[in-house]
Amino acid sequence: MSTSAQKLSGVVPPLVTPLTPEYDIDTASLARLVEHQLAGGVSGVFVLGTSGEGTFLTDEQRQTVLETVVTEVAGQVPVLAGAIDTSTARAGAHISAALKAGVDAIVATAPFYAATHPLEIERHFTRLASVAGDTPLYAYDIPSRIAGTKLPAELMIKLGSQGILAGVKDSSGQDTSLRRLVLARADADLPGFAIMTGSELTVDCALGFGVDGVVPGLGNVDPAGYVRLFTAATPDLARDEQNRLFRLFEIVEAPDKTRMGPSSAALGAFKAALYVLGVLASPLTAYPSIPLNEHEIAQIAGLLERAGLR
Amino acid sequence: MSTSAQKLSGVVPPLVTPLTPEYDIDTASLARLVEHQLAGGVSGVFVLGTSGEGTFLTDEQRQTVLETVVTEVAGQVPVLAGAIDTSTARAGAHISAALKAGVDAIVATAPFYAATHPLEIERHFTRLASVAGDTPLYAYDIPSRIAGTKLPAELMIKLGSQGILAGVKDSSGQDTSLRRLVLARADADLPGFAIMTGSELTVDCALGFGVDGVVPGLGNVDPAGYVRLFTAATPDLARDEQNRLFRLFEIVEAPDKTRMGPSSAALGAFKAALYVLGVLASPLTAYPSIPLNEHEIAQIAGLLERAGLR
């Protein structure tokens, strides 16, 4: 990790991956999405994360995403790339590919499928950092997706102190443990260690107790809203903006969860909203996810209208 | 799936993947392991499964495993290959690679990392079956590893009736749902649908209520024991053999779980036992798993002696 790297902060949406009806990467829509984000004032973009359906894509598709976004962003903000896979070796291969594409930082989870111990997670990130070289590596804490494995705060801070991790993206949904991490960072006198929250519905709180920014899935749809929240002049204004975004998040309730999984529903809602807004040419989610139907998309359109977004 | 395919049954151990100290595939040890299995009288071998640390390996390493085993087995028994990955596209790529290597059947889980709905799982297996073509496809039910996703019995039977699935490997550890599957198979008059249990400690029970065979991790160490259990002349003899194997399974308690994960401990114990028995040249588990120490290996050696295996 480069010691000269600027600390990550602000709004860094985890970009969805637009798909054509044939399930190929829709690079034109992806370029529009990048433009939509930059116009919204984001501080960075994160590709091939959970929202980016990175674990669904082939290596070739991943490469297309990386190259398209790096080209479109053209250095205006940092591009972070997910390297989320079951093992150190496989995540390491994703890192190498992302570096070749010219990304600015890497985001990796603990290994999964096989359950791991903190000492094994430590070995994992240490090895990945050596693959990443000068490129900053962020740990991605998302226990709900990886059979409950939670990244311990002490380990994060230890790896931060050693220059192995540049920070953490916390999508654990556990604000108490997130706050513990913030306090542990202060105790360790490690101000350059970035702590970003992935909990998009309590961002005002997290900013209040000291996190540096947010990686909001809903930021795909309304980046400007999250930027207003991040830059709000007073806590009351931040709360009001968060409340507005909280209500906008109702779009994820539009899909019928008796016929699709919660991942498909949430991502499908984000993509459908971007489709309604004209950013994406198709609302399709990755195979085998069930697509939203016309009725569900119409409901989302209504919620966007209510939110003043169209 | 070929309709002429012979129904799977008997003892089909999920082979561990021997590694060199440099974390390369140790093909010589792998060949000895195949020989150890065939000498034990197994009905098939399953590579690149959970015990095979398939999710840890690179595509190149996976290929080496497939080719080595297919060559060593030389058609004496079927070779099943795991295609365990986060999405349909990625599992499909593993299937294509396995077919090229000449395996006899494929074993695939539901997608994971992203949570899926049964209708999405149905789409997943349907697509994978079209990739597999004439090669039989088995569903692998292992909710503990994939954030709780359980394969519904009705869906399994439906896909069996449609010729999409040739059977199920059940590692759910839920004998009630396994029995429900067996009864549902009878109701659907689908005798050619193979039901194999991965619960290696209650095999006598499962055989008693109608499963066709077992995929026992411990079978790496003692294939002959599982073959005796499978072919036992009376339920009492089966029970006694299962009880002996139940006690042998204590080897997985030897590793210190305060310093490694449960996966590393169990697989590490199997590999250490094979190392003690002279089958493997090294007990190493895949990176980043913590290796067993001398003390733990010595304990396992003692338990093998108690079991009369050395």
Add this chain to the structure above:
Amino acid sequence: MSTSAQKLSGVVPPLVTPLTPEYDIDTASLARLVEHQLAGGVSGVFVLGTSGEGTFLTDEQRQTVLETVVTEVAGQVPVLAGAIDTSTARAGAHISAALKAGVDAIVATAPFYAATHPLEIERHFTRLASVAGDTPLYAYDIPSRIAGTKLPAELMIKLGSQGILAGVKDSSGQDTSLRRLVLARADADLPGFAIMTGSELTVDCALGFGVDGVVPGLGNVDPAGYVRLFTAATPDLARDEQNRLFRLFEIVEAPDKTRMGPSSAALGAFKAALYVLGVLASPLTAYPSIPLNEHEIAQIAGLLERAGLR
């Protein structure tokens, strides 16, 4: 615990508690239920357990149940009483009340609501045994109801060796851990320690590997079936009887689980079946459980007919 106590075995159904439309104990129906059980050939009856809705009842209602059953059974088989409550003190009070009513044995869970450590569970049972005096005390292992607390096999055997526990009723649904308990009992040379399974759908298996009997909720409906299963001359006959009962258990699928909890559905189905059979005057479950409707009861009647029970 009396050392002269005869070891528990066989079929010991956990009696449901019949209620009047005013939610009082229906003692006439309860007497008929006892008669139904004795006619079926059971080895004992267990009142105020999970099936008995013991945790729903007031102390006065509990006393009515105890007295009615003790009187009706009249010493023909042992009467076991549940002492299931949140703490040692409260379970102890239930034990005292049950002893006064003349029961033959006590069945108690670990404390719940507050999570406990095995050392605390040990203190709990030790204290309860001193309250129970000469009356045998059985531990009740039912983690699904008490936030996951599982009774460790080693602790059970230790308390058995010390004469504190007379046995265990295992409703964990984990046949591997149940078998571990059976093997640990053999290792400890503790043949008088009774191990009963509450997993009513895999009884043939459990009997095969050495448990002493079963506490089947479904035995309320078909005690004779469970007695045939217990006394079956061959494993094949036991399996066939278990399969028949497995299918009969489908009655619990009749209630609509979108409008009631799983407990209400299962108990409601048992009570509705007994109502259809003329044993109970009303199918009502304890307040605030949602009652089954006519349609659901009719479905259950059909399943009873299919099973040849009416």
Add this chain to the structure above:
Amino acid sequence: MSTSAQKLSGVVPPLVTPLTPEYDIDTASLARLVEHQLAGGVSGVFVLGTSGEGTFLTDEQRQTVLETVVTEVAGQVPVLAGAIDTSTARAGAHISAALKAGVDAIVATAPFYAATHPLEIERHFTRLASVAGDTPLYAYDIPSRIAGTKLPAELMIKLGSQGILAGVKDSSGQDTSLRRLVLARADADLPGFAIMTGSELTVDCALGFGVDGVVPGLGNVDPAGYVRLFTAATPDLARDEQNRLFRLFEIVEAPDKTRMGPSSAALGAFKAALYVLGVLASPLTAYPSIPLNEHEIAQIAGLLERAGLR
């Protein structure tokens, strides 16, 4: 519920229950604890909750607690009483007893042990409210203790609109769902519905998005700190006070969790701190909880010193 009842807000600590070495209620210590709270400026006290070990106590002990606290408080602030039990009937009996003792409000969970459906939870609270009569009834949301049962926001608001519930105490630890409840209250135009958080480590956040107060277990030890947090003039001051209390909460890490449960550890730490501070005559927790040892108590004393509390 009385419509004239004043809305609950502010700091309402859930009082621990002091015990003598013989496990009787230590009324003198309890009186000192009330005094400690009133001196700290609390807005109310909550007895017989989770921190109060209400589920451990006999009915007689509960009565002693209720009477002692009502007498000591002498109307200076409202006294809330827990009615936490497995069923409607049993919780209803606790309510009747509490009303006789003269408490000002009731706090009740959903039924537990038996899993319940929202429609059954609705029946439960409706019945309890009729028992409570004019006395306000608060729902207590604490899924971790009751096998995961979560009180749905819509149901809470519905019961609030009907005058059945006066508010909710949320100890779910899920700040997103807590915020959803706050927004749903605004949507329903139900400003008199009190929402209190039991998450004592993120109170500044919760106050920021609109909860009315906090029920902090740690408030037993440092009520004045929580009052300062509640009345802080600016969000920054609130955050700093919360951070101080966050660090003070480390006292719950002092007990050795390899020899006691997490409940015993947390409550034991609170009681030990109050013992060190001279408020309680003994740090004993309810039987069968393992008591803290001298070493653990000394550690807690050190942490109190660090926090400037002694």
